Amino acid sequence: MTAQRIDGNALSRQLRSALARRAAQLAAHGQQPALAVILVGEDPASAVYVRNKVRACQDNGLRSILEKYDASLGEAALLERIAALNADPGVHGILVQMPLPGHIDPHRVIEAIAPAKDVDGYSALCAGALMTGLEGFRPCTPCGCMKLIESTGQPLAGRHAVVIGRSNTVGKPLALLLLQANATVTLTHSATPDLGHHTRQADVVVAAVGRANTLTADMVKPGAIVIDVGINRRADGRLCGDVDFDRVQEVVGWITPVPGGVGPMTITMLLENTIQAAERRAAALLPSS
Numbered sequence: 001m002t003a004q005r006i007d008g009n010a011l012s013r014q015l016r017s018a019l020a021r022r023a024a025q026l027a028a029h030g031q032q033p034a035l036a037v038i039l040v041g042e043d044p045a046s047a048v049y050v051r052n053k054v055r056a057c058q059d060n061g062l063r064s065i066l067e068k069y070d071a072s073l074g075e076a077a078l079l080e081r082i083a084a085l086n087a088d089p090g091v092h093g094i095l096v097q098m099p100l101p102g103h104i105d106p107h108r109v110i111e112a113i114a115p116a117k118d119v120d121g122y123s124a125l126c127a128g129a130l131m132t133g134l135e136g137f138r139p140c141t142p143c144g145c146m147k148l149i150e151s152t153g154q155p156l157a158g159r160h161a162v163v164i165g166r167s168n169t170v171g172k173p174l175a176l177l178l179l180q181a182n183a184t185v186t187l188t189h190s191a192t193p194d195l196g197h198h199t200r201q202a203d204v205v206v207a208a209v210g211r212a213n214t215l216t217a218d219m220v221k222p223g224a225i226v227i228d229v230g231i232n233r234r235a236d237g238r239l240c241g242d243v244d245f246d247r248v249q250e251v252v253g254w255i256t257p258v259p260g261g262v263g264p265m266t267i268t269m270l271l272e273n274t275i276q277a278a279e280r281r282a283a284a285l286l287p288s289s
């Protein structure tokens with residue numbers, strides 16, 4: 001039997017209509033949520049993602065401030081711009097599109113963003129908050145994956161989830177979110193021998209390595225949930241994920257496509273975090289009774 005496709009565009013539409021209502025409520029009280037997006041350089045994929053973020057803001061009642069810089073922008077100049085946006089009370093969220101040109105240290109840039117505005121949830125403070133269960137912004141792609149899994153209606157508690165990839169932005173935080181949902185989590189990576197040994201036992205597999213055909217049909221359990229975070233370009237220019245979609249869908253129960261799966265959900269979670277930042281600021285501005 002063919003798997004059910006988990007449609008990230010449809011789920012995003014549904015979630016974004018609720019987010020648009022929250023944004024409108026804030027705007028009615030003079031606190032329209034505002035996201036500053038900084039793009040350094042000319043990476044074509046980054047330009048597409050940034051355009052999609054700006055459009056998602058416009059479509060859902062958020063204000064976006066787009067700052068584009070040449071790849072030669074120095075690190076000090078970028079840190080100055082972040083300091084100015086940190087100090088601007090009209091800006092609720094700040095995002096620096098990754099990857100940055102090689103001469104800029106991404107860690108220094110991420111840590112320069114004020115924690116209250118770090119809507120990417122990339123800072124060490126957010127990572128620590130996630131680890132301990134404290135309040136803080138959760139990274140957008142892992143949160144999007146969790147929403148996609150939730151949308152299947154399958155419980156996670158007691159299930160075995162295997163994450164492929166240990167990046168700071170996806171694999172590690174996602175493993176923690178799955179753990180918080182009471183899944184038993186295996187975090188695999190490039191030095192894991194016999195990956196299939198792990199994935200064949202999994203009720204949920206999330207592939208986040210950035211290499212096409214990392215997960216093939218012989219590596220999955222019938223009925224499993226498969227979430228594909230990868231974005232790769234085939235020789236013919238078409239996008240594909242890390243999963244051999246056509247064959248894996250014949251075995252598993254649920255699967256996300258690429259495009260149209262995790263990508264749009266990443267942007268939806270960014271809107272959620274930005275609105276949350278604006279809501280927190282509005283609450284802080286309320287006169288205490």
Ligand SMILES: Nc1nc2c(c(=O)[nH]1)N[C@@H](CN(C=O)c1ccc(C(=O)N[C@@H](CCC(=O)O)C(=O)O)cc1)CN2
Nearest residue numbers: 048049095096097098099120140259260261263264266
């Ligand atoms: N500061 C950040 N940088 C990067 C992040 C991030 O969350 N914050 N994640 C990725 C890229 N990314 C978000 O920026 C992202 C990737 C893909 C999509 C998306 O909607 N993809 C579409 C296809 C788009 C296309 O035609 O290429 C889909 O999958 O349907 C959105 C956001 C790295 N950098």
